[in-house]
Amino acid sequence: MYGGGNVFEAMKATALAEEDPQKLAEFEARIDRGEKIEPKDWMPQLYRKQLIRMIEQHAHSEIIGALPEGTWITRAPGFKRKLALMAKVQDEVGHAQLLYSAAETLGKSREQMIDDLITGKSKYSNIFNYPAFTWADSCFISWLVDAGAIVNQVANSKGSYGPYCRALERICAEESFHLKYGHHCVIHLATGTKKQREMMQAAVNRWWAPMMHFFGPSDKISVHSEILMRWKVKMASNDECRQQFLDMYVPKIWELGLTVPDENLKKNQETGQWEFTEPDWEEFKRVINGDGPCNKERLAVRRTAEERGRWVREALLAPKAKYVTPLA
Amino acid sequence: MSMTLKSLDPRVDRLGIPEEWASPMAPKESLDQFETYEAFVQMKENKPFEHVGPVHAPNEEMAFLFAKEQYSRRGMFCHALCVIKTENIQTTGFTDNNISIYDSIESMPSGDESESFEVFHLLKRGKQHKYVGNVNAKDFEDALAVAKQNYPSEKPVFNVWVARSEHILTSDDEDRDIWETLKEKQYREAIDYRAQDKIKAFKERTSEA
Amino acid sequence: MNTEALKELLYKIADDQLILGHRNSEWTGFGPLLEEDIAFSSMAQDKVGQSWQFYKILNELGESDPDTVAFMRNADQFHNCQFVELPNGEYDFSLIRHFLFDTAELIRFTMLADSTYEPISQLAKKIRGEVKYHTMHANIWIKQLGSATPESIQRLQDSLNQAMPYALGIFEPSPFEDDLISSGTFVGEKALESEWKKQIKEIIDQTELDLPDMDSLTPAFGGRSGNHTEHLQPLLDEMSEVFRVDPTADW
Numbered sequence: 001m002y003g004g005g006n007v008f009e010a011m012k013a014t015a016l017a018e019e020d021p022q023k024l025a026e027f028e029a030r031i032d033r034g035e036k037i038e039p040k041d042w043m044p045q046l047y048r049k050q051l052i053r054m055i056e057q058h059a060h061s062e063i064i065g066a067l068p069e070g071t072w073i074t075r076a077p078g079f080k081r082k083l084a085l086m087a088k089v090q091d092e093v094g095h096a097q098l099l100y101s102a103a104e105t106l107g108k109s110r111e112q113m114i115d116d117l118i119t120g121k122s123k124y125s126n127i128f129n130y131p132a133f134t135w136a137d138s139c140f141i142s143w144l145v146d147a148g149a150i151v152n153q154v155a156n157s158k159g160s161y162g163p164y165c166r167a168l169e170r171i172c173a174e175e176s177f178h179l180k181y182g183h184h185c186v187i188h189l190a191t192g193t194k195k196q197r198e199m200m201q202a203a204v205n206r207w208w209a210p211m212m213h214f215f216g217p218s219d220k221i222s223v224h225s226e227i228l229m230r231w232k233v234k235m236a237s238n239d240e241c242r243q244q245f246l247d248m249y250v251p252k253i254w255e256l257g258l259t260v261p262d263e264n265l266k267k268n269q270e271t272g273q274w275e276f277t278e279p280d281w282e283e284f285k286r287v288i289n290g291d292g293p294c295n296k297e298r299l300a301v302r303r304t305a306e307e308r309g310r311w312v313r314e315a316l317l318a319p320k321a322k323y324v325t326p327l328a
Numbered sequence: 329m330s331m332t333l334k335s336l337d338p339r340v341d342r343l344g345i346p347e348e349w350a351s352p353m354a355p356k357e358s359l360d361q362f363e364t365y366e367a368f369v370q371m372k373e374n375k376p377f378e379h380v381g382p383v384h385a386p387n388e389e390m391a392f393l394f395a396k397e398q399y400s401r402r403g404m405f406c407h408a409l410c411v412i413k414t415e416n417i418q419t420t421g422f423t424d425n426n427i428s429i430y431d432s433i434e435s436m437p438s439g440d441e442s443e444s445f446e447v448f449h450l451l452k453r454g455k456q457h458k459y460v461g462n463v464n465a466k467d468f469e470d471a472l473a474v475a476k477q478n479y480p481s482e483k484p485v486f487n488v489w490v491a492r493s494e495h496i497l498t499s500d501d502e503d504r505d506i507w508e509t510l511k512e513k514q515y516r517e518a519i520d521y522r523a524q525d526k527i528k529a530f531k532e533r534t535s536e537a
Numbered sequence: 538m539n540t541e542a543l544k545e546l547l548y549k550i551a552d553d554q555l556i557l558g559h560r561n562s563e564w565t566g567f568g569p570l571l572e573e574d575i576a577f578s579s580m581a582q583d584k585v586g587q588s589w590q591f592y593k594i595l596n597e598l599g600e601s602d603p604d605t606v607a608f609m610r611n612a613d614q615f616h617n618c619q620f621v622e623l624p625n626g627e628y629d630f631s632l633i634r635h636f637l638f639d640t641a642e643l644i645r646f647t648m649l650a651d652s653t654y655e656p657i658s659q660l661a662k663k664i665r666g667e668v669k670y671h672t673m674h675a676n677i678w679i680k681q682l683g684s685a686t687p688e689s690i691q692r693l694q695d696s697l698n699q700a701m702p703y704a705l706g707i708f709e710p711s712p713f714e715d716d717l718i719s720s721g722t723f724v725g726e727k728a729l730e731s732e733w734k735k736q737i738k739e740i741i742d743q744t745e746l747d748l749p750d751m752d753s754l755t756p757a758f759g760g761r762s763g764n765h766t767e768h769l770q771p772l773l774d775e776m777s778e779v780f781r782v783d784p785t786a787d788w
Contacts, residue, residue, distance in 0.1 A: 030424050036454030038422050038487070066566040071337035073562050074772075077780040077788035078604045079589045083515045083582055089565050090578035094398055097571045101382045110384060110571075111359035120352035131336050135779045135788075162454045167381070180521035185788075187523045191530035193786045255527065257534060296350035300333055301340055301567065303349045309569025312628055313360040315682050315689035316386035323361045324415045326382035327489070328457065338775055339563045342624065362570075383572050389677050394572035396670065397579045505666030506673070510586060 016227070019044045031232055036162035039105040039328060050233050051161055052106045056113050059099035060124035063117075064298050065145075066092040068128055072138040084181050088142060091174045098170060101326050102163040109323055118303045126284060127210045129292030136189055136196075136203035143182025144207070147249050148214050150175050151241050160232035163328055183252070190256035197257075204253065205261045212279040213287075215242035246274040362386050364414040367395035368448075368459065370407045377410060377459040379448065379489075388413065388497045396499075396506065402516055403507040410498040412491050418468040420488045424453065428484035430476045437474045440466035444493035447475045449485045457489055539720070542713030543654060544598060545616065546723055549711070549761055550645070551591035552617035555607055556769070557638060558584030559776060560625055569628050576674060580635070583667045590664070594656045608777040609784060612770040613763040620703035620757065622769040629692035630700065632682070636675035636740070637704040641733045643668045648729065653721035676740050683744030690745045697741075701749045705756035708733075 016024075023042045030037065037043060066089045073089060076082040100110045116122040127145055132138050150172065157168035189200035216238040219225060228234040236244075247267070253260060264277045287295070333345040362384040368377040380399040385391035391411045400406035423429045441464035448457040460479050465471040471490050499506075514520040561581035568574030592603035600606055620638065625631050646668055649661035682689040708730040717723045734751065741748045759765070780788065 033425065035424055038450075038453055040419070040422055063566075063571075067337070070339065070566045071335075072779075073565060074339060074559060074775050075778045077608075077782075079585070079607065080515060081788055083586055083589075086562050086565060086578060086582050086585070087516045090401075090575055090582070093566060093568075093571065093574050093578070094401075097383075097398055097575065098381060100571070104382075109359060109361050111356070111361040115356050115359065118353050119355050133336065165454050166456065170381075176518040177516060177521075180518040184521040184523050187526050188787055191526050192788075193783055195783055196786055196788075255531070257530070297333060297335055297340070299352070300345050300350040301343070303353050304343055304345045305567045305569070306353075307349070308343075308567075308627060310360070311686075311688050311692065312569040312573075312682070313362075315685035316390075317360055317362065318386060321361075321363050321386070322415065324364050326364050327366055327414055327417060327419060328379060328381075339567070342563070343567065384570070385572065386681070390681070393674050393677060394576060397576040398572055401575070401579050503669070503673075506670040508663070508666040510590065510663060510667075513586065515586075 015046055016044065028230070031160045031230075036165060037160050038162045039325070044231075046227070047231055047233060048106050050228060051164065052103055052108050054233070055099055055103040055106075055164055056108070056116075057123055057125075059096045059103060059113065060117050060122055061128065062092050062096035062099060064124045064128045064302070066096075067298055067301055068130070068132040068294070069138045069141050071132045072135055075135065076138075077135065081185065085138070085142075088178050088181060091178065095167075095171050095174070098167040099164075102161075102167040104325050105163045105328065107325060109325075114302075114306070118299060118306055120290070120299065123288065125214065126287050126292070127214045128298060129287050129295045130207070130210050131294050133206070134199050134203060136186075136199040137206065139182060139185035139189060139200070140203045140207045141182070142178055143186050144211060144249060144253075145214065146175055146178040146182055148211065148241075148245050150179060151245050151248075152215075152236075155235040155241065158232070159235050163326075166328070187256060190258055201258055204258050208261050209279060209283070212242070212276065213281075213284045215239075215245065217281055217284070243274055246276070250274070365391035365395070365411045366414050366417060367391070367399050368410050368412070369399055369405075370409070371405050373407050375407075377408070377448075379457040382414065383411070392497055392499070400507060403509040403513070406507045407504070408499045410496050412496050416495040417489050417491045419490075420472065422450075422453075422487045423484065424486065426484050428481070428486075429488055430472075430481075430485055433472050433476050435469065435473045437477060438466045438470045440470065442466060443471075445471040446491050446493055446496060447471065447479065448489040448491075449479070449481065450487040450489075451481070451483050451485060453486055457487070462493065539713060539716045540598060542711070542716040542720075543722060544595060544600065545711050545713055545761075546717060547591050547595050547598075547657070549616040549618070551588045551595065552615050553621050553638075553642075553707075554584045554588035554591070556615070556617045556772070557621035557634075558582070558586075558588060559772065560621065560623075561631070561635070563625055564628075564631065577631075580639075580671050580674065583664075583671065587664050587667070590660055594660065597656070604780070605784070608780045610773070612765045612773055615763065615765065615769060615773070616761050617765075617769075618703070618706045618709065618757075618760040619766050619769075620700070620706050620760075622760075622766060622772060623703065624768055626696070627692070629682075629689075630696040632675070632678055633693060633696040633700050634704075635671070636679045637700060637737065638707065639668065639671040639675050640736050640740075641704075641707050641729065643672045644729055644732050644736065648724050652723060657722070679740055679746075680743050683741070683746045693744075694746050697746060698749055701751065702754045703757045705730075705751065705754060706758055706760060709756065709758040709761045711761065 070089050073085055076085045104110055153168050153172055157165050189196040218239050219237045262277050267274050331347040333347055335341050364382050365385055366382050367380050369380045370377045383391050383394045383398055385394050395411050396409055400409055420429045445463050445465055447460050449460050450457045463471050463474040463478055465474045468490050558581050565578040568577055589603055592606050596602055646661040646665050649657050652658040683693050708726040710726050714725050718725045738748060
């Protein structure tokens with residue numbers, strides 16, 4: 001799963017002017033031909049920086065995203081659910097590994113990225129700062145948060161950077177299991193007993209606002225984002241992703257007799273666009289900046305894993321071990 | 329005694345996390361970063377090994393253990409697995425736009441076949457490197473010259489990886505059974521989750537009411 | 538074949554795997570390194586998945602369905618050894634338990650592959666590959682950490698000392714030991730234990746660790762007949778928390 005809504009770093013316009021024009025032209029021609037960029041290719045600084053930032057945030061989101069659902073691993077009802085949830089959360093950790101590896105090919109080591117996460121320097125998807133109160137919350141995450149992530153990831157898998165595309169291909173293949181599993185769980189709750197239905201509806205009510213935040217605020221069109229689109233770093237706008245998600249999943253939520261807690265939510269038949277109450281972006285900012293219900297716990301858990309695992313890594317680390325970046 | 333963090337996750341509660349860890353930590357003095365290994369999977373007996381991605385591990389044995397679960401935990405797609413320490417793989421530069429990297433290799437094979445090397449090709453940018461075969465040569469450069477002669481490709485080769493055969497750890501045939509899975513492992517697959525009947529029954533039930 | 542004896546054998550195997558699988562799954566997301574987190578989670582899944590298969594055999598012998606059996610019994614009805622219900626502790630204890638338990642398990646399944654009771658021998662053959670990876674994993678870790686730094690050696694040694702009486706509890710004899718042996722269902726706990734001691738020693742001898750003197754230890758017996766530590770019931774309550782909201786519901 002993945003937190004969308006990338007906030008792209010604004011870089012000085014001069015940065016691009018300093019690049020070698022001939023190399024830049026070759027680089028852009030390669031992308032225009034539809035060929036992927038590979039790690040050892042020449043690339044503009046802006047391209048490298050934005051990709052590291054984006055892939056790193058994506059990786060952090062996977063590893064932190066394993067926590068809210070992990071809340072229910074020991075309590076999942078019955079063998080089938082238990083095994084599936086264990087496998088799903090494991091996949092998320094696996095995705096973090098794949099994504100860190102892709103980011104590493106751009107020149108930042110995994111330990112550096114993890115260090116930036118636990119020191120609070122790097123961000124991850126906002127949605128994982130909310131708690132999973134009941135089993136139904138974990139079902140919501142498995143189905144709909146993963147659905148939102150897939151919208152994002154499918155778009156990004158057509159981007160220009162080879163290692164990121166390869167990682168996303170593997171990830172998307174596994175996400176199809178997550179999505180079906182999550183949907184299966186939600187169907188069982190929504191069509192089940194009164195108690196199950198109530199649990200599920202309460203979870204939808206709790207998670208709708210974070211879900212709308214998930215895709216990020218409307219993108220401001222700038223020269224900067226135009227370049228990133230041209231270089232196939234940014235593949236779809238936040239609004240496009242949100243619309244696509246609503247289009248694909250709101251009808252599926254409604255058909256289960258569940259309601260969405262936004263009375264303004266409807267599809268405008270003329271424009272084909274979904275209309276909804278503007279999400280509270282102040283809350284979004286507040287949570288991103290550390291003041292959400294679970295920010296502290298999420299990072300504390302990662303720090304604990306680091307601290308308590310330190311003796312293991314120290315014992316295994318050969319004194320002469322030399323780190324090299326992965327090849328692809 | 330310091331307070332411990334309270335969580336909705338009973339697992340987290342049992343970790344007994346000191347509350348001070350809820351504040352940002354100081355950066356590590358030195359990064360405990362393990363070495364890098366590249367993993368390759370052979371999906372079926374007659375298919376070539378394909379690069380699947382890297383793992384970080386303190387040594388070759390552990391790299392194998394880790395790669396097995398990271399890249400082949402859905403066992404039905406794996407016949408064999410191998411790992412090579414990344415620093416033991418020599419790579420050529422990349423070409424593009426239908427130019428083969430072999431075009432830039434002009435030297436002829438030396439004829440000295442004292443060492444054994446394994447060769448991998450990249451046939452499309454964005455895809456995986458695939459194993460093409462084993463050559464005997466004097467050194468890496470010589471191995472490329474031999475590979476150029478032995479593996480003429482109609483399609484351009486954009487990048488080549490070469491590693492000494494002795495640097496590869498491959499799964500033993502007799503351990504093939506570590507990928508055998510129960511049919512019940514389908515819980516990891518999307519195909520195992522069908523519930524349209526339930527939706528249909530629910531709709532019928534609610535439209536009657 | 539004495540069905541009671543058979544059920545007793547199946548229950549203890551299934552309960553061991555279910556409970557240890559649960560304990561091990563607690564590590565998912567908290568592991569000491571990313572790749573190990575993934576590997577350890579796979580092994581936890583294997584255990585829970587295997588226990589499910591053993592409960593299915595029990596179901597065919599007339600016991601309730603696997604979900605009911607696994608999630609609706611109380612601690613005194615569980616046949617697992619006390620070893621598997623102990624809390625995870627730090628990674629050293631979890632690894633030592635993984636090593637000691639899984640070595641026994643691989644031997645047990647290798648022996649059961651020759652069982653005269655067809656459903657058991659078939660299942661044992663099918664899961665041997667999974668358990669083989671588990672012991673491969675355990676051996677490599679123990680060999681490495683057991684001879685690395687003073688801290689890692691000390692930690693493993695302490696955990697080994699703490700774990701050993703409980704590990705010996707794996708081999709608590711069944712009241713049906715003679716039936717199982719004479720019918721060719723299972724060669725018995727004694728044979729398993731002696732092979733286990735041999736294999737454990739083989740690995741420990743390659744490290745800086747010392748094997749405690751097993752003859753002087755009192756094995757932690759009782760689990761097989763429903764006597765458990767205070768840790769099991771809370772774990773069972775947690776496992777079944779959602780299921781018990783409505784056991785008749787389809788989750």
